[in-house]
Amino acid sequence: MKLLFSHASPYARKCRVTAIEKGIQLEEIQVNPMEEPEKLNHINPLGKIPCLVYGEGKTLFDSPVICAYFDEIGDGPQLMPKEGAAHWAMRRHEAIIDGILDSALGLVHEFRKPEEKHFDLWINRWGCAIDRSLSQLNNELDQIEGDISTAQIGLGTAIGYLQFRLGKKHWIGPYPELSAWYESFAQRPSMQQTNPQT
Numbered sequence: 001m002k003l004l005f006s007h008a009s010p011y012a013r014k015c016r017v018t019a020i021e022k023g024i025q026l027e028e029i030q031v032n033p034m035e036e037p038e039k040l041n042h043i044n045p046l047g048k049i050p051c052l053v054y055g056e057g058k059t060l061f062d063s064p065v066i067c068a069y070f071d072e073i074g075d076g077p078q079l080m081p082k083e084g085a086a087h088w089a090m091r092r093h094e095a096i097i098d099g100i101l102d103s104a105l106g107l108v109h110e111f112r113k114p115e116e117k118h119f120d121l122w123i124n125r126w127g128c129a130i131d132r133s134l135s136q137l138n139n140e141l142d143q144i145e146g147d148i149s150t151a152q153i154g155l156g157t158a159i160g161y162l163q164f165r166l167g168k169k170h171w172i173g174p175y176p177e178l179s180a181w182y183e184s185f186a187q188r189p190s191m192q193q194t195n196p197q198t
């Protein structure tokens, strides 16, 4: 099974952490989606990583789909409850966390532009969305703590990405419970082995 990924992509990191937690061996193939479209576009028409190639030429994307597939085929504890209220509560947390990543990526791209080209409306909207979401997750942490889960992996990866790319701007805020939880979660071997790199 091959995972097309980059060391900086938080979406790919979610899949890699999930694979480690589920005991799945991956052949990891590094791809830069902006510079190597020939490696990617015939596998994922959206031209994005992560994508998984498995079986006889089957493909899967995007990251929640790949993580759900790993949860189904891997060993170890179930990471997402299969049905019922617990399933939907976790899907909701997953949506908030993936939304943080989408907003963070928007900010990263915006901050790469020369300052006079910054679009303040989007910087403000994405920044506020991240802050509101972190605040909500901080308040709902009791629903996320406990056994390893899709929500925990997403949250750890999202906070790791905020620290990696946006530094203090959008993370070390008034979220003491979340901060303490992350410090501990980040020590897991699956997180240590997938620390983001440029």
Ligand SMILES: N[C@@H](CCC(=O)N[C@@H](CS)C(=O)NCC(=O)O)C(=O)O
Pocket (backbone or CB within 6 Å): 008, 009, 010, 011, 033, 034, 046, 047, 048, 049, 050, 061, 062, 063, 064
């Ligand atoms: N919703 C997708 C997002 C994937 C994504 O945006 N990946 C970025 C790298 S972090 C990418 O490939 N960007 C290239 C592009 O947007 O063209 C997922 O969860 O997998």
